Amino acid sequence: MEHRVVITGMGIWSCLGTTLEEVRNSLYSGKSGIILDPERKAMGFRSGLTGHVETPQLKAELPRAQRVYMPQQAQYAYCATRDALRDARIDQDWLDSHEVGLLYGNDSTADAVYQSVSTIIAKKDTMLCGSGAIFQSMNSTVTMNLGVIFHLKGINLTVSGACASGSHAIGLGALLIQNGLQEMVVCGGAQEINAAATGSFDGISAFSTREDAPEKASRPFDRDRDGLVPGGGAATVILESYESAVKRGAPILAEVLGYGFSSNGEHISVPNVDGPRRALEMSIRRAGISIDEIGYINAHATSTHVGDTNEAKAIYSVVGDRKIPVTSTKGQTGHEMWMAGASEIVYSLLMMKGGFIGANLNFENPDEDSAKLWIPDRCIEHNYNTFLSNSFGFGGTNSSLVVRNV
Numbered sequence: 001m002e003h004r005v006v007i008t009g010m011g012i013w014s015c016l017g018t019t020l021e022e023v024r025n026s027l028y029s030g031k032s033g034i035i036l037d038p039e040r041k042a043m044g045f046r047s048g049l050t051g052h053v054e055t056p057q058l059k060a061e062l063p064r065a066q067r068v069y070m071p072q073q074a075q076y077a078y079c080a081t082r083d084a085l086r087d088a089r090i091d092q093d094w095l096d097s098h099e100v101g102l103l104y105g106n107d108s109t110a111d112a113v114y115q116s117v118s119t120i121i122a123k124k125d126t127m128l129c130g131s132g133a134i135f136q137s138m139n140s141t142v143t144m145n146l147g148v149i150f151h152l153k154g155i156n157l158t159v160s161g162a163c164a165s166g167s168h169a170i171g172l173g174a175l176l177i178q179n180g181l182q183e184m185v186v187c188g189g190a191q192e193i194n195a196a197a198t199g200s201f202d203g204i205s206a207f208s209t210r211e212d213a214p215e216k217a218s219r220p221f222d223r224d225r226d227g228l229v230p231g232g233g234a235a236t237v238i239l240e241s242y243e244s245a246v247k248r249g250a251p252i253l254a255e256v257l258g259y260g261f262s263s264n265g266e267h268i269s270v271p272n273v274d275g276p277r278r279a280l281e282m283s284i285r286r287a288g289i290s291i292d293e294i295g296y297i298n299a300h301a302t303s304t305h306v307g308d309t310n311e312a313k314a315i316y317s318v319v320g321d322r323k324i325p326v327t328s329t330k331g332q333t334g335h336e337m338w339m340a341g342a343s344e345i346v347y348s349l350l351m352m353k354g355g356f357i358g359a360n361l362n363f364e365n366p367d368e369d370s371a372k373l374w375i376p377d378r379c380i381e382h383n384y385n386t387f388l389s390n391s392f393g394f395g396g397t398n399s400s401l402v403v404r405n406v
Contacts, residue, residue: 009088032215051231068132076234101154105165105189162393167341171259189342193232220328231334258287264396295384301328331361341391
C-alpha cells in the first residue's frame with residue numbers, strides 16, 4: 001500500500017526574506033531581491049547582477065567546532081531547516097527517537113574548493129587549508145552538516161541534479177515515504193551565492209547584462225529577456241507520511257500528489273521540448289488528477305531565450321488553451337539554481353495559502369510562444385487548491401511536482 005505524503009513544515013533563507021512572512025509579503029508586493037554587486041565587476045565579470053542573500057549569524061547558535069565545517073550553502077540550509085522543523089513542531093527529542101531521513105539538493109561547493117587550492121598554491125603547505133576544508137569542499141557538505149547537527153538517523157543523501165536538484169530531492173523523498181521506507185524526510189535545496197560559484201556561467205554569457213536596472217534584469221518569458229540572474233540561499237520542507245502527521249498532531253500544510261521526471265537525452269546545455277513535456281505528463285499521471293484540477297503552474301523559466309521558449313511550448317503541449325495561470329518567480333529572485341526546485345515549492349505554497357499569485361515580474365512583451373499562455377504581469381487574487389512546479393537542469397534533467405492544499 002502506498003502512503004500519502006504530506007508537508008508539515010517549511011523554512012527558507014532567500015533574497016526575498018529569511019522568514020515565511022517576509023517572503024510571502026515580498027511575493028505579494030512584487031519585491032525584487034536582485035542587486036548589482038560591485039565586487040563582481042571589479043573581478044572582471046561581464047555581469048555583476050546577483051540575488052542578495054543575508055549572511056546568517058550563527059555564533060550564538062552553533063559552536064565553532066561545527067561552524068568550521070559549514071560553507072555558505074550549508075549555513076543557509078541550516079537556517080532553513082531549523083525553521084522548517086520548528087514550523088512542523090518537531091523538537092530535538094523527537095528527532096533523537098525516530099529515524100528521520102535527509103535528502104538535499106546541492107551541485108557545487110566552488111568557493112570552498114577555490115579557497116583551499118589558493119592556500120596551497122600561495123603557501124606551499126596543504127596543512128594550512130584547515131581541518132574543515134575537506135568537509136566544506138564536498139558536494140555532500142549540506143547533508144553531512146545537517147545530519148550531524150540535527151542527529152538525523154535515516155537516509156542521508158545529497159541529490160546532485162543541476163538546477164532540478166531541490167525538486168528531485170523532494171520527489172525522491174516522497175517516493176521513499178510512499179513506499180514505507182521512511183516515515184519522515186527533511187528535503188530541500190541550497191545554493192552558494194559567492195562569485196566563485198558563478199564565474200564560469202558568466203564566462204559563457206549566460207547572465208543578463210541589464211545592469212542599469214537590476215530589478216528589471218530577470219525577465220522570464222518576456223520577448224526582450226537577455227539572460228538569467230544568479231541567486232541562491234536555501235529552502236527546506238518537511239515531508240511526512242499522513243499517518244505520522246496525524247499521530248503526532250502535526251500541522252498539515254499540503255500533500256505531494258505526484259512526481260514526474262525525465263531526461264532529454266540530447267544536448268548538455270540546450271533544453272528541448274519533449275523531455276519537459278514527459279516530466280509534466282508523468283507528474284500529473286502519478287498525481288491521479290486531471291489537468292483541469294491544476295490551478296497554477298510555477299514555471300522553471302530562467303529568463304533565457306531557448307529555455308523559456310521550449311518550456312512555454314512544453315506547457316502548452318500539455319495544457320492547451322486552458323486558462324491556467326503560469327508564472328516564474330525568478331523575475332523576483334533570479335535563478336536560485338540548486339535551491340530553486342525547493343524554494344519554488346515554498347513560494348507556491350505561500351501563494352496558494354494566501355489566495356494569490358505573485359506577478360511574473362518584468363513580463364512586458366510576450367513572444368510567439370509565451371503569448372499562448374496566461375502569464376499574469378501583476379499580482380492577482382486567485383484561489384486554487386493544486387499547483388504544479390517545474391524544474392529543469394543542465395544535462396537535460398527534468399523534474400515536475402504536483403502539490404495539493406490540505
